[in-house]
Each structure stands twice: as structure tokens, then as C-alpha cells.
Amino acid sequence: MGNAAIAYEHVRLPKCLLVEDSDFDRRRISRVLDRGRRVDLNSVPSLSQARYFLARDRFDVILLDNALPDGLGVDFALELRQDARHAAVPIVMVSDYPTPFIYDKAMAAKINIVVSKDDFQPKHLRDALKQAGARSSARM
Template identity: 45%
Template sequence: MPQQHSATYSSKATQTCLVVEDNLFDQERIKRIMDKSFQGVFVAIVSTIEQARLHMARYQTSMILLDNNLPDGTGANFAIELAKVPEFAEIPIIMVSDWPSPFMFDKAESAGVIHVVNKSDFGARYIHAALNHKPSKRLLN
């Protein structure tokens, strides 16, 4: 079952950040960054791609922080899957991975992922970029 964490709410409309990450340490690190830096952003944390699909079928999602190595597939392939669905194609995605590879970068770029970041370099500036991202057409062939 997905964990639901909420950041401090402000008077602005609430946005939802879906974190797809199976490592508990990384989940908590991302949650701390969100709680410290963002008001009005609700954080939902799931551990698998299937849980992410279920969340997205039920709830509005404003942005996605996506690990690449997940128990039921790769984040890069999931990003491509989302890019093919019109209702999800414009959601900004940031891939946060331990070992970003050139192959993953290529897939992420074709899916319209706005950033691919090593977990050790991840910080609030990437979330700001996602929250302020203006959708553009994906490059899928």
C-alpha cells in the first residue's frame, strides 16, 4: 500500500508529487527535502511501478520523482509508458537514480523526462524545476 506523506499546506492549490522509490532510506531523504522546501505539495510514496499505476489511476499527479531500478521494472520504461498516454504525457518526471547510464539517459530523453539526477546530487532545485516546468511535446517515435 502506498505511503502518503503531506508537506505543510499553504493557501495555494495543492500539488501532488508521486515518489516511485523502493529504498526506504531514499524515500525518507526525499520526504525530508520535500517537507523542508515545499509548502502545498502533497507527497505520495510508492515502491513499485504497479503501485504508481494504481496511484495515478486514482489521484491527480503534478510531478513524479522516479527511480530507475525498481522491483517490477525500470523507471525509464515506465516514463516511456507514461509518455504514450495523453493524460499523463505532460506530467514532469525527474529520474533519480544511483547509476544513471547513457542508455537510461537516451530512454529518459525520448520520454520527455526533464532531469536525470544521481541520487547523491538530488536536491530541491530539481523539484522547483518540475513545479515550474512548461510541458512540451515528447520525442517518442
């Protein structure tokens, strides 16, 4: 049994970057993630801090609010899609009220999933990671 515990310690958790300016929503999304698949979660309140983290580390998935103090999440997603280091990273837009306009812009930015904050569940993270895995397998 000791070997199983030791082996588990070496399992790499998916790295997730949460970009959300509301403390309340960051805590709420973190609690939702705690109920699902374990992740190595880094949370930042702005796009400038997200850029800082992304310049220094790689992430397996990004959870992104749209309305942020220093810009729109959908515009940031377009920026990421044009950067070879982050172009394939799955993005889940977690927005207060995703409108048809936001859905259209999100699809143009190749955002994997758009979901309201009230409806966000761990399955959205799993689905985005699966989509990314399927795309990377197809490229091989």
C-alpha cells in the same frame, strides 16, 4: 493576520508521486523535499502501486527511480508519455548512478530531469514544474 492564515490554508500544494522501492531513499528524498517547496507527497515502492495511484488521482510531478522490483522507471515513463492523462506530467528520474545509457533512454522517454539520488535537491522539483508550466503556456 488571521485572514492571511486562512487564505494560506486554501493554497493548493503541488501533488507529487514518488516511486522508489528503498525505504531509506524514500525517507531521504522526503527530507530533501521538506527543505524546499511544500508538496503533497505520495510515496509508493513499485510501478504497480504507481499505476494504482495514477488511475485514481492526478499528480503535478512524478519523482521516479529507474531500478524498481517490477520494471524500469524509464520504461514506465514511456508508458506515461503515451497516456493522454499523464503525457504532460513532468518526470524527474532520481537514480543511484545515472549512466550515459540511462540519460539517453530518459531523453527518449521525455523525462524532464535526470539526477543522482545524492545530488537531488528541491530545485529539481521546482525546475520540472516550471518546465511543465512553460510547455502548457506554449500550447495555449
